[in-house]
Amino acid sequence: METTRHFVATVYAVHDGAVALHEHDKLEMWLPAGGHLDRDELPHEAALRETEEELGLAVDLVAPQEAITSETARSIPQPQHFLVEDINVHENGDVGHQHVDFIFYGAAPSQAITPQPDEQPASDWRWFTPADLRARSDEIPADVVAVGLRAIEAVG
Secondary structure (H helix, E strand, O other), X not given: OOOEEEEEEEEEEEEOOEEEEEEOOOOOOEEOEEEEOOOOOOHHHHHHHHHHHHHOOOOEEEOOOOOOEOOOOEOOOOOOEEEEEEEEEOOOOOEEXXXXXXXXXXXXXXXXXXXXXOOOOXXXXXXXXXXXXXXXXXXXXXXXXXXXXXXXXXXX
16 A cells, blocks of 8 residues: 655744644644645745744744755755654554644744634644643643643744
């Protein structure tokens, strides 16, 4: 069976020691902002666009960027993590669909969430402190807890 892979970008938006997560309508799990890269986007551009659409916030990415350039190449902001996520797993264990996820941390200017009209409403979002993430680790995926804690620490 062939596995279909899509490139996605995710942003752990942090403000005042808390990270923004929402209970995803389709996947029915707590996740940060993010989505598929458009054909003409680089990963960091998709990360910024998705955060603006889903949260209504223009975050500052916490992303290292090398100083490597040439006539034909340039460095771009680097994600903090790369993950391969199984989205569609069949009963026999075959994976039909995966996301190759470029994960960024972002410093949010506030906790005022104002999604665009076609996104999940602000009431679906919560700001989780490290204590909240740990206390709800039975309902938040382990990778989301681990990366959320790292993002809060990195953004400060």
